[in-house]
Structure formats: C-alpha cells, structure tokens
Amino acid sequence: MKTASICAIGDEILIGQIVDTNSSHISRALNSIGVRVKGISSIGDDRQTIISHLGNLLKDNDIVIVTGGLGPTKDDITKDALACLSGATGYKRSEAQMEVIERILTRRGIQMLDINRAQADVPDTANVIVNRLGTAPIMEFVFEKGKYGHEALLYSLPGVPYEAIGALDDILAAIQSRFHSEPILHRSICTFGLAESVLAKQIEAWEDSLPEYLHLAYLPNAIYGVRLRLSCYNAADPARKATMDKAVDDLYEILGNYIYGEGGDTLQTVIPRLLQAPPQARHQETIAVAESCTGGLVSNLITSVPGSSVYYKGSVTSYSNEVKTNLLNVSEELLEQHGAVSQECAEAMARGVAILLDTDWSVATTGIAGPGGGSEAKPVGTCWIAAAHRNPDTGQTEVVSRKISSASASREVNMQRFASNALNLLRLLMQQKLL
C-alpha cells in the first residue's frame, strides 16, 4: 500500500491564528484511492526547516502533499525551498496559469502587478497543474528512485482552502496515473442521542466479534453526534467486503433509531430525504424555524444543504421576548408564568412560526447558551426544543418537545448542541410519521 504524508506550511498555523483544514480533505481524498496517510504536520515559513522537513517526509513516504506558502506576498517562501529541494536551475513561467491570473484579476477589478505575474513562475523541475480557482499554480515534482531509495512524488498546493480542495481531483488523477494501490474501504454510521461510553457499552459484544481486518473508531462531535467508522483493509477481497456489510447490518439492528444516516450524512442532509419519502411526498412539504438561543444556527444548518429552498421557507430569530410575542404569538402571560426558557415557550414558538410562515413542519429552540445568564433552576446549558407537524388530513398540529442539558462552558458548543438536538427532534418526528 502506498503511503503519504501531508504538510501545511505557514507561521500563521504555528502561532494558532488559523486552523489547517486542508489536510483533512486531502486525507479523505488520498484514502479514497487506497493511499494510507501516515502523518500530517505543520511547519513554519522558514526555508531551511521546509527543505529538511520535506526531505525527511520524502524518505519515509511515496507521496508528499504540501499546502500553503504560495501567496503573492513576501512571507511566502515555499516555492524557493521546493526549487532547492528538487535541484532546479531556474524558473519558468506557466502561460496557462498566467491566463487564469489575468482572468481573476480582471473579474475582481484589480490591476496586474509584478507580484501577481511572479505567481505564474515555477521551478524548472516542476510540472504545472493549472489552478483554475486561484492565482498560484499547483506543482508536481517527481523524484527518481536514486534520490530517496524509492520513487517519490511531491505536490504543492495553495493554502486557500477552496483552491486546495478544488485541485484534489487533478492531484488524485496524477497520482493514480503513476501508482496503483490496494483499496481501503470505510463505512461511517451516523448516530445521534447516545453518549460515546453508552454507545460503546451497547455495541460491546458486536465490536468484540469483529475480525482483525475490520477496525472500528468512534468520532464524537457536537453537531453530528457520534460517527462509528468501520475500516476494512485490503478490501479488494470480496469476502471481506461482505463481512463488513453484514457487520453494518447488525449494527442497524442494535442501534435502531439512534442511527440517522451514513457516510457524510448530517442531520440537515437527511431531512430532505425524509420529506421525499411517502406519505410526505404527496405534496412538497415545507419547514420553518424559530430560534432564540441558537441565534440563526439551525436555519443556517438547514440552508447549508444545496437545494434547500425547495422545502425551506425561512425562520424567525426571536432573540428578544418582544419578537417572540409580536411575530410568533407567544403570549405575554406564558412568558410571565413560565419564562422564555420553558417547554411552553418552545412549543408555542414551534406552533407560531409554522402558522406565520405557513409550513407543514417547524422546529424551535429557546435556552441559555452562556457564558452568563443562568440561574439555579435554569443553569447555563439548559435549552427547550420543540418540533411540530401539521397533519395534512386532519389539519391538527402535533408538537413534541425535549429538554437539553449541555455541560459545556463554551457558548459555541452549547449553541451547536442545542441546534443539532433540535434538528434531531425534527428528524425523529419525521421518522415516526414514516413508520
């Protein structure tokens, strides 16, 4: 199996001003063509460090992917380090990349400067892969067997995430045209509603019975719950693939409704699938959201799905009580008697927004994200969520609600937990309809 290492270059990563998200996308892409990623690293914008670190990675790996350090500004020195590492004798200009640079600058109304032109120059040892989404060219370096004891490939990608990710298909094609590898197969089962340790106990016997070539990992996350990832090595053997599929079937038996999807599914992407299944599919049912403590996050998650405008009408963020009363028809008496963070308020918000926006489904949140603002009876981390559905036959509305207690001190984590629990409640209500 071919191995790879990924390296992000940039002082901004080492001092913690940006997070390297590219390596994650690149890992996933390499895995998909059967390349095993042995390590991910970040180093600073220092010429000598870059040369020695990349040299070490090339010794230990068949493929090295480098991101970052290719911007037009003076703090970027990766290209020079790569020229040295590959024994270049000079630079050459990529005319194809130059055309992209001209097009991008024209569209943005920016005048072409020398530092923009210089971006099209690459070491004469590099093969250029045109970057269609940005100004910095992608470079391929091929190191013959004599240099590191094995043939090694190095690809240099821009650091800007959407440019790096946009280049991946070209990179994968280039790698595959040079190497052939054994596939690894992954299946990820998305669960929501069980803590990691409880989940582990529940599937303990199943996990213990897995053969050695199946590897299980737990991936907990505030937004999407716990993903269970099953990896099958040397999956070209059809018997192994069959065993893996059987193991996943058994997992569905054990976990039932706690499973909401597979692979890259999220709570927000399964919702349109549920709306398309009968009996909802009789007409295009619609969704509305009412949010207090989540401040727009539930709505943003729903609209992160391309095509969501088909079933999503919109939301009201009723951050002040005045908006809850005036727009969502939550009565002042209710707020006085139960407070804004209450089952009654969440249910009234869910009903109110469905009427206001005239939708079939709705979901609502009202809670205390913190860090301040809690009380003994309603500590920070308390949230009431509600989901509602109007039966198209009877015209009657069913409302369900739950109390969420998040133990986090982080406002962001609490908001994420509240929002994902709200989407999950909507998902469960939809699945109940489908049964």
Next chain:
Amino acid sequence: MKTASICAIGDEILIGQIVDTNSSHISRALNSIGVRVKGISSIGDDRQTIISHLGNLLKDNDIVIVTGGLGPTKDDITKDALACLSGATGYKRSEAQMEVIERILTRRGIQMLDINRAQADVPDTANVIVNRLGTAPIMEFVFEKGKYGHEALLYSLPGVPYEAIGALDDILAAIQSRFHSEPILHRSICTFGLAESVLAKQIEAWEDSLPEYLHLAYLPNAIYGVRLRLSCYNAADPARKATMDKAVDDLYEILGNYIYGEGGDTLQTVIPRLLQAPPQARHQETIAVAESCTGGLVSNLITSVPGSSVYYKGSVTSYSNEVKTNLLNVSEELLEQHGAVSQECAEAMARGVAILLDTDWSVATTGIAGPGGGSEAKPVGTCWIAAAHRNPDTGQTEVVSRKISSASASREVNMQRFASNALNLLRLLMQQKLL
C-alpha cells in the same frame, strides 16, 4: 527561548474525518507565555508510532503537548504508549478525577461502567491535572535531563476541543512554574475590503522599512478579511516594543477605514463597541437582520458574541419570496420587476425588517450561494447587501447597499463572504455616523 511541539493522536484525523482544531488554540496559548511552537503533527492510533514519534519530539523540544486518544472506547491507546515511554511500572487511580467522572455521569443520567472507571487510572509516572470538563484526566510527565539531554515536559490532553481548551490555563501555569522564557509580542491588525495582493502593494514601502526583528504575515479569511500579523522577537527590549507600536500607528495612517479592529476582533465583535460610542450611546440602539442567501449566518455571527441580546432583537430568514413579501413588506411588483437578487430587494428587506422588529439598525442579504441557480446576468456568487439606519432625531432612514461578487465554487465560502460583507457594510455605516 523554549520550544514546543504539538501532536494530535487519532486515526480519525489521518483519514480526514475530523479536523484538528486543538493545536491552533494550544499554539496561541504557548505563544502568549513566550514559548515558540516549532511544529504541529498528527499521527494514528498505533502504539509503536506514538512511542517513537513522541520520543523524537521530546529529543527536539522542551515541551510536547499531546491531544487525543484518551476516550473510554477501545480505539484509544495513548495512555498505554505514554506509560511505556515514561517507564511506568503500573497504573494508579486519580480519586480527584474519579469524583468528576461520577458527577458528569450522574448529571447526564448515565450508569457508571468499568470503562468509565478505568478513565481515572493513569501511569504511575504521571502527575495528574484534574480535567473538570470531562472524564479523561490530564497528565504531566517530567523527563529528567539524563533522558533526552535536556529537561523535557510532556502534557497529555483529551481530544474533545472544549476539554482541551478548558485545560490550557492549568497547563500554562504548570509550564511557567518550571520554565521562564523570552516573550514574543504579536499585534494583529484586522482589515476588510482589500484583496491580499492589493493590500500588499498598498503597504509595500511600509513593509520594506520594517527592521529585521519585526516579521509581517498576511492571514486571509472569508469571514474576517485579511489580518496583518506583526511579530516582535525578544520583545523584552522596550525599544523594540516602541518601534512595533510606531509601525502599527503608521499602518493605521495608510489603511484608514479598511482597518476595523485588532487582535481577535471580528466584524461581529466590533459592532457592540460602535453602538456604545457617542452619539449612539444616548440610548441603547438595536439591530435586526433580514437574510435570504445567507440563511441565518449573519444572525448567528451576531449572536456568537456573548451579551448580544442587549442590542440584538432578532432576524427574519426570508428564504422564500412569500416570506419576503408577507413579513418584510417587499412588494410583489418589486420582485417581479427586479428579481429577489437585486439592489431594490436588498434595500427593501433592510427597511422592512427594521420596521417589523422596530430597530435602529438593520442589515440584509439576498444573493445566489450556488452551486446551482445562477444566470448569465446574475451568476452564482452574486449578492446584494444593504444596511439601514433610522436617524433618531429626524426619524428618517438612510439605506446603503453594495453588490458582492464572489468567485468561489463553494456554497459555504460564498455564504461566508456575503455574511461578512454585510456585517462590514453595517460597520462602515456605523463608523460614518461616528465621524
């Protein structure tokens, strides 16, 4: 200057299912006490790899921070590797951590299992720092000078981000009690509205005049614009600090209104500061948001600021035209004549939501985030944004609007650009009032 290396452990990182965000927080924290981070790395859940990689890091660094691999489930083997690396002869139970585990499980209504109890066990070579936010204890290992040629410290933190971040103050205190270091000073200037290359050209002469101990870096981001980070090494020398402060003053002269803040400022955190400055401060002015293509993101950014309920009343996500008309009073004629993605619609939305929620300020977005849905006249990436202010003296409303063209193929990036430009337009309108 003491140096450090940070290592995240977990197969889930190497196959790209999660992004290591902890290392970024840890870097920032170490920097703040004058420790230079030389590298960040991620490796898999493999005992031998962990032992050899951490051994190498300890050879090259004074401090090694490890995250991850401490969960209750079977795929986590970090603790065992650390026992081996540190020459432990057995395990001991941390009673203080046991109390936290009991408290957390009780609060979540989860029954205590053996795998939960085992989390309180640590190698007998470890000093325990209690993790108050989660079940896995934080461990400190001190390696005497004899082992790696210098005294070295290793800290093992849980992988769950809010637990790792929550532990940082304790870790910093532990490091400082053992080492004393030379400070590095950073100042970050937050700009919005200039592309990186244009910004670079504009400050070229200034940048060329910087002394060698001042280092400049450009950090572009879809949400917060381009941050310029100036780093001053050996900043204990007061002359150096003075030179740095003068350089920043000069930068303000050159960039003017393109600068919106410093340090960790974001467009959403500067808004409350602007509201508190005269003449706004005469009464507590308020904000409302109307969103179409950004789907709740602008509202979510505003509410990500603790205390935002003081000035933020709420928002309407008018994802369907029906909601734009019924709630925001955007006339059907306007929509027919100009379309939803138009200057007229954005301005009407901003006016409409300010009236609906009775606020002083408002901001609106309407555009095409993609990937589908564009036309030749209005391609994907087109967005109209508007901001409005009602003059408290005259009662008249001033509305400003701009067209945004984002060249990204990513729905998420486009949404982020639209949202941040909307916040920036609101910021500029507020600053104009202040001039």
